[in-house]
Amino acid sequence: MAELLASKAMGTSLRRVDGVAKVRGTAPYAFDHPVENPVYLFPVQATIARGTVSWIDTAEAEAVAGVIAVLTHLNAPRLARSDDAEYAVLQGPGIGFRGQFIAAVLAETGEIACHAAGLVAVGYDIAVHDASFTAGHPGQYTPGQVNGGAVPDTAAGDVEAALAEAAVVLDQTYTTPAGHNNPMEPHSTVAAWEGDSLVLYDSTQGVHAVRQTLAPLFGIAPENIQVAAPNVGGGFGSKGLPHAHVVLAVMAAQCSNGRPVKFALTRQQMFSLAGYRTPTVQHVRLGADGAGRLTAISHEVVELTSRIKEFAEQTAVPARMMYAAPNRRTSHRLVPLDVPVPSWMRAPGECPGMFGLETAMDELAEACGLDPLELRARNEPDLDPETGKPFSSRHLLECFTTGAGRFGWDRRSAVPGGRLEDGWRVGIGAASATYPFYRNPGNAARIAYGGDGTYTVQIGAADLGTGSWTVLAQIAADALDCPLEAVRLEIGDTSLPVASVAGGSSGTASWGGTIIAAADAFRKEHGDRPPAGAATQAAAPEDPEAGRYALHSFGAQFAEVRVHADTGELRVSRMLGVFSAGRIINPRTARSQFIGGMTMGIGMALHEAGIMDPRFGLVVNHDLADYHIPANADVGDVDAIWLEEVDLHAGALGARGIGEIGITGAAAAIANAAYNATGIRIRELPLTAEKFLS
Amino acid sequence: MRPFDYQQAPDATAAVATVARRPGAMFLGGGTNLVDLMKLGVATPELLVDVSRLPLDTVAELPDGRVRIGAAVPNSDLAAHPLILQRYPVLSQALLSGASGQLRNLATTGGNLLQRTRCPYFQDASLPCNKREPGSGCPARGGYSRNHAILGASDSCVAVHPSDMAVALAALDATVVILGPGGERTLPLTELHRLPGAEPERDTVLAHGELVTAVDLPPGSHRRSAYRKVRDRASFAFALVSVAAVVELADDGGTIAGVRIALGGVAHKPWRAERAEELLRGAQPTETNFGRAAAAELDAAVALAGNAFKIPLAANAMVAVLRDLTGRGGNG
Incomplete structure (x- = not known):
């Protein structure tokens, strides 16, 4: 195992170093960057879901005072590559989904551009489209792999035989609707060409990823693209890679x-152009013996992809490693449709998949006559059931035990519907949470000594609002064994050493591990008293033992809900998450990540659902008035704690990711609590009032 | 957004004269709905006449005991006004259940009444909608209809009126004061909004150029009144169903002397529940009678594919509000 870095600055609840600037509104986001004499872009979007543009008339738009140019597929520059249909913006008349860019107006102001965009006249050759997602869709197919690189299907033992012989069988279907990433900052880009070089301010989870994506599209060397993203107002995966708007800009x-x-992008445009989480239909079958020990786990998933570009959410992947069972099967099928391109949204795979699996476990517990926590205890695996490897650190049951006491699990009525308070039915539920540990390769960091006691630490990482500016400085201080004040951190720019994308909860471990390696190399090269100007750049170390363990974070999530007896309205009064995620670098920002994920889980449980009208191929509730996320009043007492631990097999940092696990068990915990409150089992998210109306 | 002209009106008469002679002119109050619709290309006025700064911003008791609310009074101020809190709690509750604090600070009384439906098909100019483009069709029927009407809808339109405030005003028998090019007229609030019929593009009976200048509330105390809004999230959401009710019990408390009920989220206008009122007047305040009245009112309800739940939900909400207001319903 790697030698662990000792904590001094790490482990303290340092306030966000960028907090004051953000509260004062002086921290620049992408669109805020002042540039000389800018032009504003407003797009024209397809109003059919499939077909071709047969004619397009821009004359009226071009005649508007202040319009500089109108781009269409007829006059737009040719890209060097157009094999990725999402990025092949204005390269031809074809339309693959409603909302696709078909023209763009450049004007002196945003208002003029918007007005003129409305004056572009378009004719279509309309093709028959299909935007109806159903589990029985005849076009479904098996993807080559699912997101993250795993195989689509797995099988071990004989699931059918085990189910036939099981003392208790649970066989249910769970559905989750489309989810739409709605970071507070919309997707924004400022683009300028300086000769053959491109300068971008972009709202992105990875400046280097933007550069690497754009270079082949525009046929230029990556070094000729500069991307800056000092501050990002949330991404949740939707800014993990550039979307079509960056290419258009x-x-x-x-x-x-x-x-x-x-x-x-406007908020409405984000619903068709920024990626989203596929809806899922999950057929879960569990078999157990008389003592509640699982003999079979089967998790079969049908979900959608856009026809023009495949995205395969890894929904059934967590069922491969959560519980011990000799007979296991998972599968993923994709229905290709003429719809916008789905993509990453916080905890792709684990988030919808754990709703199905953990609701099923709650149902199985009742069928077995067991407390839901006891059922989990009886099915705790010794080794990762999928790989046979030991877990680096698996403390799921400890999370449950800690949380049960703190949350008051003993107050849970064993009989559903047993607690009525002031006209509200009150219930308590729990669910497991999990998220794999990812470290991304290809990172490098540079450290330079200024001669004045300060060290400049450079890495092209991103801060999505999560606290990277703060925690990377803490890591650097401990890695250099210097005071925090001596660290000058620089991130968010491609002029800095290459860094992987802030995705898969991998950022802190990937970048932090690289900073530690660079600090080691710096000290080896320059010693503890370096001369002014001393500098060292180093790449992330190989972790020789990385393949020997199954590395995952775990959590136990608890929820108390109130369901109104007259109206079915559901409110979440209390939530607790207890997590095991390795070393916590900064308790303040970590807690914020955990409770942020849990709060987003409230949205998933109660509100969020993109409503596709298949006649139009359009998400009709495409704004925040209709696509609800929790308001402050929906978020009651939400608390997150964690086990004090360090993962000895997760590199010198000993930390696994924390950005996504908070959402993975939240929806199931809430749905299970709603069942405990009412005796009504809802297997289709979201948990809206009509589902509890008696 | 289409380019437009803007002017501030010096007084109400001038504002009315300006708008009346320009077919493309509209009044601007707080702008919390109109400006959104302009950005979406749903509203395309050539001229906005700003009436938000006219001296119509007071709440005052009239000599005959009525209370007059100026059309420019912000929703926040109205909700917090002592006269409203003391005599018309249902109105304050309704206002505070609407929108967000920031929006209520800007939104005006007149603008609240005249806000437009939030039907998503209406709000997306790339889709057909009879209300936005007469004759183009109604995709909500047969589409995403969860938030749509169960009462008084037509083949051409199933939209609902989104206001909470107007539902309370309907239950309070409020009167709307209207200034037109030909002078002033008054109208019961329940007659301001229309059912869609074959002309869903017309939300109200107002003629072009007519300006709401005030809303009058009847005299007396209406303390036994309440507003219950059922919604998907705990704040900042339009009603799935809402109920405003004003009840008077007979002196002995054994019967209902007077009752006025209005429903929101169910129709193209605030829906005055006259059938229910009729059954309840003089009746005993029991759960059975409440349920019977609610059922009678909703007898005419017609569900769409996505909103059948609103019928039992509206019934339950009516019963719950009446139960709470009368402190009864536990037996009989």
């Missing part, structure tokens, strides 16, 4: 007489 900046182009 860069292309437009080739047609703006050298002027920079500013482009921010």
